[in-house]
Amino acid sequence: MTETARRDPEAVSKFVEGFAAQLVEAGMQRMPARVFAALLSSDSGSLTSAELGDLLQVSPAAVSGAVRYLAQQHMVAREREPGSRRERYRVHSNQWYEALTSREAVIKRWEHALREGVDSLGEATPAGRRLAETLAFFEFLDGEIAMMMDRWRAHRDRVFGGGVES
Amino acid sequence: MTETARRDPEAVSKFVEGFAAQLVEAGMQRMPARVFAALLSSDSGSLTSAELGDLLQVSPAAVSGAVRYLAQQHMVAREREPGSRRERYRVHSNQWYEALTSREAVIKRWEHALREGVDSLGEATPAGRRLAETLAFFEFLDGEIAMMMDRWRAHRDRVFGGGVES
DNA sequence: CCTTAACTTCACAAATTTCTGAAATTAGCG
């Protein structure tokens, strides 16, 4: 074939907005969600600030804020294009859902709050026991998630072949 | 001892607000988070609308909205107090984190959105492959979570003894 | 060094969300 099917900008946009909407529903802020969806649906897996602004019809300021948030969450990486002051933002498709599932920081903070609750309400009280059980659940989760991700990587390599990049 | 340590309302409130804040940070709306934390920290595991309003210093309307949301998410159950038109809202400590982890509806919608993306961008494109991999990850998650929760229940029965209620 | 492209920060306007008071609805109980 002389030409692979050209990307239909409208189809892409439809996916971007649809997927972003689901992320928003799950608690993510709108702009980070849109930026993230845009990156996910790009062929190279990375876009510049200008491209994002253009694609999503938003100001550079909005892109900047969204990217800062996503980078903090380890959902995108920033990389400097050598020989230019342009920056690219990239989803490492492996990495992002690892960030999503581990959420270490979140779980740790929950555990901390629960531990304080157990202490201040007393281990012997019904409420204290309930909190302790909840805490035990998150501690259990912590360990399980790590093992699960190991299994996922194995499964992934089997299905997608070890070699896929980005 | 003639008297178990009396609940210190201030300590309780401190836990409620602290834990609620963490839930908010993770994407939950403020009022449902506060109501939920209050229920978690109650000895009986259940409170009436009036008790909640009093405890959290909010209007009945606010309680009503929060409870509706929590019930939809299967994080609390409503139960009618027999012989009264008063309603109690309860956390089944087992059930709530099961609701939290399964999030079936959420995952299903993500999967749906991703499937559409794969279709419209094309399986053969780099972006399509990335979405397909992400989709595969969620499908994998689905199955893993069920098994993990089985292991949790076993672990829980071992540690907390099978008998704890509510 | 100076110029200038690229990104970030900041103050503010706009949009959205959240909570309230009040009216409407529901369902026990006499």
Place this chain on the structure above:
DNA sequence: CGCTAATTTCAGAAATTTGTGAAGTTAAGG
């Protein structure tokens, strides 16, 4: 059946969040 306690719904006020334009900062390239 009406009376009334309990909850829900709804319109709107208040607070918060979000995105913009413009000024500020950084660093590549001459």
